[in-house]
Amino acid sequence: MRIELVPRTEPKAWARALAPVAALLVSFAIAGLVIWGMGRSPVAAFQVYIADPLMDPWSLREIAMKATPLIIIAIGLSYCFRANLWNIGAEGQFIVGAIFGSWLALATHGTDAGMWVLPAMLILAMIGGALYGAIPAFLRVRFGVNEILTSLFLVYVAQLLLDYLVRGRWRDPMGFNFPQSVVFDTAATLPAIAGMGRVHIGVIIALVAVVVTMIVLGRTLFGYRLRVSGDAPRAARFAGFSQARTIITVFCISGGLAGLAGIIEVSGVLRQLQPSISPGYGFTAIIVAFLGRLNPIGILVAGFIMALILIGGENAQIMLRLPFDLALAFQGLVLLCVLSADALVSNRLRIVRARA
């Protein structure tokens, strides 16, 4: 006996819409079983993980901050993924963006440079991320190299570049040889939103990215071209859409947004460069993009859910003494369930009995 996936001719719209919700519920159920198996109460875990943070203004603000880089990166990735291009290297573009932006912060350190520094940093970061994203796109267009591999490998290059800089020329001279840069000046630090604790304006930038992307994808020719290139590449070619141009463009957008997220995290949260500036945002954002169905609003919601899970994992350690690894496992579980749900929406299961 074996099980086959048979494509459905017409996947139902409601099923497609409900799939992520169902996937989340299933992953909650599995996680609950695991927690129950560990001898803890799944109800208490749900309370601490999900319910409490949603009831508490401080936690909500922290979730918004944690979700910001995830949403901005995932929005960028959605351009690539919609066109059926697989940018797995957002983590690297995030880092290179942070490096480009931080360069200005360090160059103007202690000079009283003024208001222009921060916007210039954001723009530089986008340029840096876009250039870095353009490398796999160029290799794909020019030499037909698989962009999945090149974009992923470039992550490690970016990590080592950052490592070199914070241990070498960008190291804080007063920092006792510890590998970190100086703490940025106020002019190079993302300001907090008044009355919102330490929540910085990067949260607003994330919302802007969501709205702009809604307009671009829904109401522009470019957005239409993107969809066609992804769903029906042959039709796109017949319509005269240049595939090379699409590839380069979406990788630049995707890399640019990842770079923007990078400088927002460094200038808004860390306030200095360190050897490691991301606990894997670039990879987690891939989950966020899919959980959000590559739809801007969906990504916004998915980013919040993922941040909630990450912060809930800390609460679970503090309140219930559940191990950190459980939070990581839970994250993986969510992605697995979302992908499975997708597969089940567009396919149905058929059980084939073995012939005698």
Add this chain to the structure above:
Amino acid sequence: MKRRDLVAAGALAAMMAFGAVPAQADDPVRVGFVFVGPVGDFGWTYQHNQGRLALEETFGDQVETTYVESVSGGDAERVIEQLARTGHDLIFTTSFGYMEPTIRVAERFPDVKFEHATGFRRSDNVATYNARFHEGRYILGQIAAEMSESGVIGYIGAFPIPEVTAGMNAYILGAQSVNPDIELRVVYVNAWFDPARETDGARALMDQGVDVIAQHVDSPAAMQTAADRGVYGFGQASDMIDFAPDTLLTSIVNNWTDYYIDRIQAVIDGTWEPSDTWGGLSADMIRMAPYTNMPDDVAERAAATEAAIRSGELNPFTCPIIAQDGSEVPCEGDGVLSDAQVLGMDFFVQGIADTLPN
């Protein structure tokens, strides 16, 4: 509404949100720990966690401890704040990288007490604590020089920061007290806890002819790798003998337990101060694991050196200290380098074959 009512309302809200118990006079002291690695690293974090467990054993119902493990730099501020706002009275942040976040949160929570390990910034509610690891490393150096046949010994460091540099210098000075011609090779893995890179570091050293390895990183991976080739090694932070039973010579064991117990007692007694503690063998903040896999005379000499350092008779950094470039280091202590010189150590002494990364 009076201020007290406001506080009560706030506490009630916190209770509702987190199911906490209202604060009372006979309430347990709530202690939070922020860890840089997993509690199962069998090194640095493991040893801090041993201290935490000892608190529960010693104080029973009088304390309640919680911890968050593997906290990255960007998450530290949120985690520390979450501990502070959920009713923890005393919070230990156990990695150098938590210095700025600890200070920032401490400003927002003046009634919560903080203790930051290995840092140098203090305030009205932030104390610092660290151990004089270099004392133990002088003993390791002596043993290494006696056990080495090639005359080349090795050291795996995490980062080229003063604490690690001081340990390397103490190690080579101890070794030179036995064999003035001994040579020290150094490798940095650029992480506190990265077993794969620690293993690579051990291999790199052994390929250069090193036959005794010391380490200032957190996992026992390098000691296991050394054992595979029959190369001697020294454990760090916790007694790593189980990982290399036939080749481990001894370990420097960090003992945070007594310190943690003292500090909780001080909170209970109301005598807690934002102090700066830097204790070594005499304060029992570091201990030497049993001297194993070595001839009796080597072990006896090590024990004698240990006793001399503990009594204050011997200081690893006794002047004159000659820096790598041949210049004599100014002697700012009483015949020895001052604490400030050791804490900010940014030079190698003569005999180290590599240069300090700059």
